[in-house]
Amino acid sequence: MPKVTEKHKEQRRQAILNAAEQVFLGKGYQLATVDDIACRCGLSVGALYRYFISKSDIMLTLMDERLGRTPDLLERLTSGVGGPWAQITRCVDIFVLALRVRHPTTGRLLLVAWGESLQDRVVRDGLLRRFSGVVDYLSAVIERGIKSGDFQPNADPRVLASLLMCLADGVTLYWAANASGIELQRIRATVMSMVQSYLSVQ
Amino acid sequence: MPKVTEKHKEQRRQAILNAAEQVFLGKGYQLATVDDIACRCGLSVGALYRYFISKSDIMLTLMDERLGRTPDLLERLTSGVGGPWAQITRCVDIFVLALRVRHPTTGRLLLVAWGESLQDRVVRDGLLRRFSGVVDYLSAVIERGIKSGDFQPNADPRVLASLLMCLADGVTLYWAANASGIELQRIRATVMSMVQSYLSVQ
Amino acid sequence: MPKVTEKHKEQRRQAILNAAEQVFLGKGYQLATVDDIACRCGLSVGALYRYFISKSDIMLTLMDERLGRTPDLLERLTSGVGGPWAQITRCVDIFVLALRVRHPTTGRLLLVAWGESLQDRVVRDGLLRRFSGVVDYLSAVIERGIKSGDFQPNADPRVLASLLMCLADGVTLYWAANASGIELQRIRATVMSMVQSYLSVQ
Amino acid sequence: MPKVTEKHKEQRRQAILNAAEQVFLGKGYQLATVDDIACRCGLSVGALYRYFISKSDIMLTLMDERLGRTPDLLERLTSGVGGPWAQITRCVDIFVLALRVRHPTTGRLLLVAWGESLQDRVVRDGLLRRFSGVVDYLSAVIERGIKSGDFQPNADPRVLASLLMCLADGVTLYWAANASGIELQRIRATVMSMVQSYLSVQ
DNA sequence: CATGAATGAGTCTTCATTCAT
DNA sequence: AATGAATGAAGACTCATTCAT
Numbered sequence: 130m131p132k133v134t135e136k137h138k139e140q141r142r143q144a145i146l147n148a149a150e151q152v153f154l155g156k157g158y159q160l161a162t163v164d165d166i167a168c169r170c171g172l173s174v175g176a177l178y179r180y181f182i183s184k185s186d187i188m189l190t191l192m193d194e195r196l197g198r199t200p201d202l203l204e205r206l207t208s209g210v211g212g213p214w215a216q217i218t219r220c221v222d223i224f225v226l227a228l229r230v231r232h233p234t235t236g237r238l239l240l241v242a243w244g245e246s247l248q249d250r251v252v253r254d255g256l257l258r259r260f261s262g263v264v265d266y267l268s269a270v271i272e273r274g275i276k277s278g279d280f281q282p283n284a285d286p287r288v289l290a291s292l293l294m295c296l297a298d299g300v301t302l303y304w305a306a307n308a309s310g311i312e313l314q315r316i317r318a319t320v321m322s323m324v325q326s327y328l329s330v331q
Numbered sequence: 332m333p334k335v336t337e338k339h340k341e342q343r344r345q346a347i348l349n350a351a352e353q354v355f356l357g358k359g360y361q362l363a364t365v366d367d368i369a370c371r372c373g374l375s376v377g378a379l380y381r382y383f384i385s386k387s388d389i390m391l392t393l394m395d396e397r398l399g400r401t402p403d404l405l406e407r408l409t410s411g412v413g414g415p416w417a418q419i420t421r422c423v424d425i426f427v428l429a430l431r432v433r434h435p436t437t438g439r440l441l442l443v444a445w446g447e448s449l450q451d452r453v454v455r456d457g458l459l460r461r462f463s464g465v466v467d468y469l470s471a472v473i474e475r476g477i478k479s480g481d482f483q484p485n486a487d488p489r490v491l492a493s494l495l496m497c498l499a500d501g502v503t504l505y506w507a508a509n510a511s512g513i514e515l516q517r518i519r520a521t522v523m524s525m526v527q528s529y530l531s532v533q
Numbered sequence: 534m535p536k537v538t539e540k541h542k543e544q545r546r547q548a549i550l551n552a553a554e555q556v557f558l559g560k561g562y563q564l565a566t567v568d569d570i571a572c573r574c575g576l577s578v579g580a581l582y583r584y585f586i587s588k589s590d591i592m593l594t595l596m597d598e599r600l601g602r603t604p605d606l607l608e609r610l611t612s613g614v615g616g617p618w619a620q621i622t623r624c625v626d627i628f629v630l631a632l633r634v635r636h637p638t639t640g641r642l643l644l645v646a647w648g649e650s651l652q653d654r655v656v657r658d659g660l661l662r663r664f665s666g667v668v669d670y671l672s673a674v675i676e677r678g679i680k681s682g683d684f685q686p687n688a689d690p691r692v693l694a695s696l697l698m699c700l701a702d703g704v705t706l707y708w709a710a711n712a713s714g715i716e717l718q719r720i721r722a723t724v725m726s727m728v729q730s731y732l733s734v735q
Numbered sequence: 736m737p738k739v740t741e742k743h744k745e746q747r748r749q750a751i752l753n754a755a756e757q758v759f760l761g762k763g764y765q766l767a768t769v770d771d772i773a774c775r776c777g778l779s780v781g782a783l784y785r786y787f788i789s790k791s792d793i794m795l796t797l798m799d800e801r802l803g804r805t806p807d808l809l810e811r812l813t814s815g816v817g818g819p820w821a822q823i824t825r826c827v828d829i830f831v832l833a834l835r836v837r838h839p840t841t842g843r844l845l846l847v848a849w850g851e852s853l854q855d856r857v858v859r860d861g862l863l864r865r866f867s868g869v870v871d872y873l874s875a876v877i878e879r880g881i882k883s884g885d886f887q888p889n890a891d892p893r894v895l896a897s898l899l900m901c902l903a904d905g906v907t908l909y910w911a912a913n914a915s916g917i918e919l920q921r922i923r924a925t926v927m928s929m930v931q932s933y934l935s936v937q
Numbered sequence: 938c939a940t941g942a943a944t945g946a947g948t949c950t951t952c953a954t955t956c957a958t
Numbered sequence: 959a960a961t962g963a964a965t966g967a968a969g970a971c972t973c974a975t976t977c978a979t
């Protein structure tokens with residue numbers, strides 16, 4: 130009966146990842162102890178080490194499987210959408226929705242990751258890979274818009290893309306930190322307005 | 332001669348803060364040890380504790396004295412400048428210049444602070460206070476621009492201000508993390524262009 | 534068919550012992566894990582515990598069945614041999630042959646056992662029993678030689694016997710540790726020469 | 736006051752080594768805990784790590800400073816002695832005396848070292864270096880005896896030397912393990928008698 | 938004031954052993 | 959009988975903080 134066992138193992142793995150995420154969100158990576166994680170998912174410390182080789186391995190997996198998929202996710206969720214402008218709009222909407230409803234923890238996980246990035250090169254590389262992934266995707270969309278004549282030709286796709294990505298993560302951080310005065314919907318509107326006037330052909 | 336002693340103490344204090352900053356930038360707050368800091372400024376561990384009551388106190392002071400002064404700094408450096416638009420331009424220039432030339436370490440210190448913000452509420456509050464400070468200042472500038480008729484009246488000062496601040500910190504993080512593809516000058520140009528078209532009266 | 538099952542069980546048992554021996558020789562008793570042993574003989578950890586009640590039990594059995602039989606072995610292999618001198622010669626030959634050809638692992642197993650003897654009284658007792666057994670046997674041979682007039686009457690059988698046994702184990706240890714400069718054949722020759730001149734009637 | 740401090744530190748270091756030796760003799764290296772050692776010398780665990788970088792470092796130092804000096808010791812203690820034969824006699828006497836009176840713990844420390852030799856290559860190398868050292872010294876003595884005509888020319892110095900070293904360590908092990916029937920004085924007499932008849936010119 | 942040795946609680950990780958399937 | 963996932967106690971090592979000198 131390998132099927133059942135395999136499924137069961139995967140469930141355990143996810144349970145551990147969930148527990149770890151919760152704990153990390155609560156006290157950060159360094160202050161979180163392996164015992165904390167084990168407790169929260171009702172396993173023993175020893176059991177954890179059958180699924181992950183180290184505390185750091187858990188963090189890295191979390192990065193890969195939760196944060197690292199952002200580029201893929203964006204691509205998948207915008208594939209059917211019509212023109213470049215609709216795709217950009219869609220991306221921003223997804224971003225706002227994710228932050229508020231779908232994955233409210235992901236924002237804080239990003240915070241945890243940034244916190245570790247200084248001390249752990251692998252974490253940092255994960256963040257940078259995510260950055261490149263999103264930037265690549267966004268630039269491609271913008272480029273298409275320019276080629277099709279929808280956007281003005283002087284816009285620099287990569288610069289605008291990285292600008293948007295920086296903005297997104299900046300917002301995420303302050304949002305995750307509960308900064309008062311971050312109003313996602315109004316920021317969304319303002320950004321869209323700015324981008325539109327910037328990209329529109331005079 | 333209390334004056335000399337006072338001065339001497341302050342020098343020591345700054346030396347410790349500088350050393351701590353260097354060490355934190357190198358390995359992050361958690362992995363940095365008090366010994367590391369003491370070594371780097373040529374003092375003994377014991378001596379450190381006569382100037383700061385704890386490792387965390389050093390971090391907090393660093394936050395207050397180096398990061399927390401951003402709002403004041405912006406205000407001071409733009410006070411003499413002409414109109415609202417010139418002030419905004421000046422702010423962005425200062426930001427770019429600081430990142431590249433003046434205080435290249437400050438960017439990474441911000442990264443350290445973000446890393447600690449999850450585990451240390453005081454650090455987080457410091458970051459949020461800095462956020463509010465800058466946003467307050469920027470909104471005031473924008474509001475003046477609207478009132479004077481330089482900017483279009485529909486713009487929301489606080490939203491635009493917080494958007495800019497989020498963008499600034501997002502750029503800072505990736506810049507501090509050495510993300511390839513962050514070109515400060517071109518980002519600057521694009522931002523200014525976007526903001527201008529957004530704020531300009533039709 | 535209980536006979537077959539019995540045989541099967543014994544084979545398993547021996548397989549485990551062989552695996553354990555290999556693992557112990559590789560990393561010593563303490564560093565060897567029960568998983569190591571189980572892996573090497575293709576069984577599960579659980580299965581091991583149906584044959585031996587503990588890791589230490591495996592070691593003890595190994596001692597009894599592999600090291601502890603040295604006295605019996607010597608006796609059996611020299612039983613048909615002519616006089617006392619021939620028997621002593623035979624013993625030394627067996628020793629050298631065993632070290633080099635027959636049981637090259639036994640030497641290292643002795644090393645493992647000595648390593649454990651400090652921490653495990655039962656292991657130590659096993660070693661001491663083996664010592665007594667061999668000494669008993671050798672003294673008997675020497676005594677016979679004295680009685681028969683082959684050896685000089687002033688020789689002390691037990692002292693010579695224990696001396697030889699100490700020498701044998703000393704050689705074994707350094708041999709097992711790959712000491713350069715241990716040349717079994719030349720040591721053999723020298724020992725035989727020394728013993729002969731010591732035992733010979735003037 | 737560097738003199739006092741230096742001396743004090745060295746005393747501490749020796750105290751730790753003594754404590755470690757005691758603990759190792761009691762339960763072997765692997766089963767001994769760093770806490771055990773710290774307790775026995777009245778220090779905290781942390782303090783230990785200011786003097787030795789790891790548990791294994793303590794063991795290695797013990798090997799170097801207590802076991803590894805055997806060759807030097809032999810050389811120093813026999814330097815003034817007359818001819819080769821007197822030197823060999825002296826060596827054997829020193830050996831017996833050391834085992835019984837001077838350094839009764841050293842024998843057991845050798846046992847500990849042998850126990851670790853399988854799992855720790857550095858320990859094994861230490862033992863082998865000690866072996867080489869003693870063998871070198873003894874062969875030199877024997878060679879001088881042959882050259883001076885005191886010993887018969889067919890004797891092989893290195894073989895006899897390593898044989899004696901193996902015998903010595905074999906005796907030490909069984910002595911340290913409290914084997915009944917090890918009578919040092921009578922073994923000494925028998926060995927001397929055997930060696931003499933082997934080395935004497937017919 | 939400064940030093941730096943000492944403390945000891947706290948962390949990650951391992952592994953012999955058990956037991957539900 | 960066999961499996962191997964789970965347990966959890968135990969151990970090496972770190973480091974913020976204190977305090978005698």
